[in-house]
Amino acid sequence: MRVAISTDGNMVAQHFGRCPSYTIVDIADGEAVIQHTVDNPGHAPGNIPNFLNDKGAQCIVCGGMGAKAQGFFADFNIKTILGVTGTVEDAIEALKKDELVGGASTCAPGDGRGYGLDKDECDHEDGEDHDHAH
Numbered sequence: 001m002r003v004a005i006s007t008d009g010n011m012v013a014q015h016f017g018r019c020p021s022y023t024i025v026d027i028a029d030g031e032a033v034i035q036h037t038v039d040n041p042g043h044a045p046g047n048i049p050n051f052l053n054d055k056g057a058q059c060i061v062c063g064g065m066g067a068k069a070q071g072f073f074a075d076f077n078i079k080t081i082l083g084v085t086g087t088v089e090d091a092i093e094a095l096k097k098d099e100l101v102g103g104a105s106t107c108a109p110g111d112g113r114g115y116g117l118d119k120d121e122c123d124h125e126d127g128e129d130h131d132h133a134h
Helices: 049-052 069-077 089-094
Strands: 002-008 021-028 030-040 059-061 079-081
Touching: 002 089, 030 049, 030 089, 049 069, 069 079
Parallel strands: 002 059, 059 079
Antiparallel strands: 002 021, 021 030
16 A cells, blocks of 8 residues: 655644645565655645545545545545544555554644644644644
């Protein structure tokens, strides 16, 4: 299975559409081969699902994603695993064991606006300081 992981440095990015890059990984028989990292092509409705579909992704792993984006991924039959936090390496290890468990999107609708190339942090309401160093 080819998986795209929203990536911010070595961490799973919390806003799939506004992360700096995606780590493309092939998972098969308990092994993982990182194919490459690709830059985010730009956030626009449907743009990233189409881009990742063209890269052969069958699954997207991220922290947060809105319902509209989930619908675009569903149109391509790309599985979404939301609510993932931690390092990309930890996510890959869990994927290899088929133990990656997602949950609710980590950010509320609108939290990701401006996050990414022109912003250093997301606007979490919990007051936590989330460092998204590039």
